[in-house]
Structures are given as C-alpha cells and as structure tokens.
Amino acid sequence: MVYVIKVGGNVIDNPELLQAFLKDFAAIPGKKILIHGGGKIATRIGDKLGIVSNYVDGRRITDAETIDVVTMVYGGLVNKQLVAKLQANGCNAIGITGADANIIPAVKRPVKTIDYGFVGDVDAGKVNGGPLQAMLEAGLTPVFAPLTHDGQGQMLNTNADTIASALAIALSAHYPVRLIYCFEKKGVLKDAADDNAVINLINREIYQQLLEEKILTAGILPKLENAFAAIESGVKEVLIGHAEDVIRNTTPSVAGTLIR
Structure with missing residues (x-):
C-alpha cells in the first residue's frame, strides 16, 4: 500500500500541530507521499513585499507578482522547511513541485467569468508516475x-487537493493506494456542529442517500466528489480525517471517514 497524504494549510500555519503531524507522518512505515497546502505564509510575505492578495469566493487570484511569491514560498520556504523537519524525524524526504521531472504538467485555467491568473488545472491522465515510482522504490519520500507547470516555462499555482488526487490516480497503476486528506475535522460529519458525529464509511449508495437527506455541508462536497473521482480512476480507498489521526488512518481501524 502507498499512502498519498495531503495536509491542509491550517496545520502548516500552526507550529505545534505541524511538529506533531510531521513526527506522526515520519513514523508511518512503507511508501508514502506528502502534499502540502500553502497556508497563510504567502499572504504574510506578500504583504511585506507590498503585494496584496486578492481572493474571489475563497480562491486566490494568482497574477504575475503573486505567482512569483507563491513559487518562492510554497516551493522554497514551506517545502524545504517541511523536508528539513522530516529529515530530523528520520524520514528521507525530497521536496519537489509538479515541474520537477515533469511529473505534473498542467494547463492555465481558461478565463470564463473570472480570470484566476496563473492557476493550473491538472489532467490526472497526464501525470508522469515513472519518476515518482523511482523515488519511492529508492526509499525516498516525495x-x-x-505548484505545477505548463510545459512552456510558466509555473502555475494549483489546488493541493487536486494534486493529491492526481498523484494517487497515477500511482494506482503500480500500487494499491490510499489517498488521505488531513484537515481540522475528524471526518465527514452527520452533524456539522458535532465533531464526534463521524460517518465511518461512505460508498456511492450511502453518498446519494446523504445528499437526498441534505445531511452534508457544502464545504465537504468538493472533497467527496474528488474522492469518488479518484476511486473511479483506480485509487483503492480515500480517507478524510483529522491530521492528529494520520497514523491510525493508515491502518484498517480508521478514525475518520473511509470512502470506497
């Protein structure tokens, strides 16, 4: 089993949570990959440089100045700090972007009603899993x-959930894969106000029932749609759960929501 694990910006922004998460991640045996969000660090550094962050519906508008900032912060500062911390925990990590070894080519998002700027859309079928497989077989943890690239020299800001799903799909041709989304909730909840109301297993049938009963909040729907898209493309399992439960969520007895 290969574990493709995405950790959200809320953990990246909290030094104590991040330290605990990386210690747990390093302790997971076997082959694994980490995909990280950017957190608020790019916004803070952009502010210091006089570059104002603009958002539409919670999504960053990545103009020419902003793509330079996020490339520096996500691909440099955040990524290399995570790698160094994982090395300190005995995990032989290697920090990369989608441009490295041409692993994740992307296309700049077409302008419709909103111009998101230098934002990349990924086709999972075009992800190059070979270099990734070579790293894993060499005992490295990517x-x-x-960040992705357009093949013409332009870096692109890309949703970390999407990258995680695309990598999991690419690796599923070679390994059984569990894709794990770590965030601030314990899983998919029956009641958004009750953090312990975790739905432990969801399949397509249960999902349709939850939709009909309008139990799910709007915020979780994109993650579930990504999850089922990954499963339908060959990923064995998807897990949505709390970052603090990452070790348990690599076992058969999960604390979060397992999607099959």
Missing part, C-alpha cells in the same frame, strides 16, 4: 508543493 514532498510536493502545490
């Missing part, structure tokens, strides 16, 4: 920044 750590991906949320």
Whole structure:
C-alpha cells in the first residue's frame, strides 16, 4: 500500500500541530507521499513585499507578482522547511513541485467569468508516475508543493487537493493506494456542529442517500466528489480525517471517514 497524504494549510500555519503531524507522518512505515497546502505564509510575505492578495469566493487570484511569491514560498520556504523537519524525524524526504521531472504538467485555467491568473488545472491522465515510482522504490519520500507547470516555462499555482488526487490516480497503476486528506475535522460529519458525529464509511449508495437527506455541508462536497473521482480512476480507498489521526488512518481501524 502507498499512502498519498495531503495536509491542509491550517496545520502548516500552526507550529505545534505541524511538529506533531510531521513526527506522526515520519513514523508511518512503507511508501508514502506528502502534499502540502500553502497556508497563510504567502499572504504574510506578500504583504511585506507590498503585494496584496486578492481572493474571489475563497480562491486566490494568482497574477504575475503573486505567482512569483507563491513559487518562492510554497516551493522554497514551506517545502524545504517541511523536508528539513522530516529529515530530523528520520524520514528521507525530497521536496519537489509538479515541474520537477515533469511529473505534473498542467494547463492555465481558461478565463470564463473570472480570470484566476496563473492557476493550473491538472489532467490526472497526464501525470508522469515513472519518476515518482523511482523515488519511492529508492526509499525516498516525495514532498510536493502545490505548484505545477505548463510545459512552456510558466509555473502555475494549483489546488493541493487536486494534486493529491492526481498523484494517487497515477500511482494506482503500480500500487494499491490510499489517498488521505488531513484537515481540522475528524471526518465527514452527520452533524456539522458535532465533531464526534463521524460517518465511518461512505460508498456511492450511502453518498446519494446523504445528499437526498441534505445531511452534508457544502464545504465537504468538493472533497467527496474528488474522492469518488479518484476511486473511479483506480485509487483503492480515500480517507478524510483529522491530521492528529494520520497514523491510525493508515491502518484498517480508521478514525475518520473511509470512502470506497
């Protein structure tokens, strides 16, 4: 089993949570990959440089100045700090972006009603899994920044959840894969106000029932759609759960929501 694990920006932004998560991640045996979000660090550094962050519906507009900032911060500062911390925990990590070894080519998002700027859309079928497989077989743990490239020399800011799903799909041709989304909730909840109301297993049938009963909040729907898209493309299992439960969520007895 290969574990493709995405950790959200809320953990990246909290030094204590991050330290605990990386210690747990390093302790997971076998082949694994980490994909990290950017957190608020790019915004803070952009502010210091006089580059104002603009968002539409919670999504960053990545103009020419902003792509330079996120490339520096996500691909440099955040990524290499994570790699160094993993090395300190005995995990032989290697930090990369989607441009390295041409692993994740992408296309600049077409302008419709909103111009998101230098944002990349990924086709999972075009991900190059060969270099990734070689790294895993060499005993390395790839750590991906949320960046891709267009093949013409342009870096692109790309959603970390999407990158995680695309990498999991590419690796599923060679390994059984469990894709794990780590965030601030314990899993998919029956009641958004009750952190312990975790739904432990969801399949397509249960998902349709939850939709009909309008139990799910809007925020979790994109993660579930990504999850089922990954499963339908060959990923064995997807797990949505709390970052603190990452070790348990690599075992058969999960604390979060397992999607099959």
